[in-house]
Amino acid sequence: MTHGMRTETHTTGLSGPPTWRDTATHYALLPLRVFLGVTFLYAGLDKLTDSAFMQAGGAGSIGDTMRAARDSAALPALVDLALKSPVGFGYAMALGELAVGIGTLLGLLGRLAALGGALISLSLWLTVSWATTPYYYGNDLAYLMAWLPLILAGAPYLSVDAAWRDRRRRVGGYL
Numbered sequence: 001m002t003h004g005m006r007t008e009t010h011t012t013g014l015s016g017p018p019t020w021r022d023t024a025t026h027y028a029l030l031p032l033r034v035f036l037g038v039t040f041l042y043a044g045l046d047k048l049t050d051s052a053f054m055q056a057g058g059a060g061s062i063g064d065t066m067r068a069a070r071d072s073a074a075l076p077a078l079v080d081l082a083l084k085s086p087v088g089f090g091y092a093m094a095l096g097e098l099a100v101g102i103g104t105l106l107g108l109l110g111r112l113a114a115l116g117g118a119l120i121s122l123s124l125w126l127t128v129s130w131a132t133t134p135y136y137y138g139n140d141l142a143y144l145m146a147w148l149p150l151i152l153a154g155a156p157y158l159s160v161d162a163a164w165r166d167r168r169r170r171v172g173g174y175l
Contacts, residue, residue: 036146055086062090125141
């Protein structure tokens with residue numbers, strides 16, 4: 001008797017059809033990939049379509065946001081760098097978010113897209129949300145941590161990367 005311990009093994013597809021657990025495990029990162037991809041795509045579009053944001057100064061501008069965050073940032077030099085050209089920085093951030101969102105959703109250079117998302121999240125955490133207390137109220141650190149599994153795993157299925165990998169295998173005579 002096992003007294004409630006689970007001792008069964010999971011089917012891996014080698015000796016039979018995959019179980020629902022195999023399928024759930026296989027696709028476990030897909031909801032995270034979709035969430036982060038949609039969120040970063042939306043963030044980039046939101047910045048590009050917000051005329052107040054893409055200004056050096058004024059309510060809701062990238063310039064005022066960065067100036068307000070400067071003294072409480074972990075790396076004020078990073079904020080100073082952005083303040084050399086706040087509008088240029090705003091466009092770089094928005095276009096970076098668009099690229100990360102598209103790459104993540106399509107699984108196009110998935111690890112690189114995830115790394116880009118992590119770097120954006122890291123820079124925002126070290127600047128804009130650094131002073132948020134308690135730390136778990138700030139979302140940039142959570143986004144940074146959410147990107148890590150996608151950096152490690154990439155986009156191994158339902159992705160351009162997977163299609164390219166399968167094509168290389170076919171062309172290379174591996175299948």
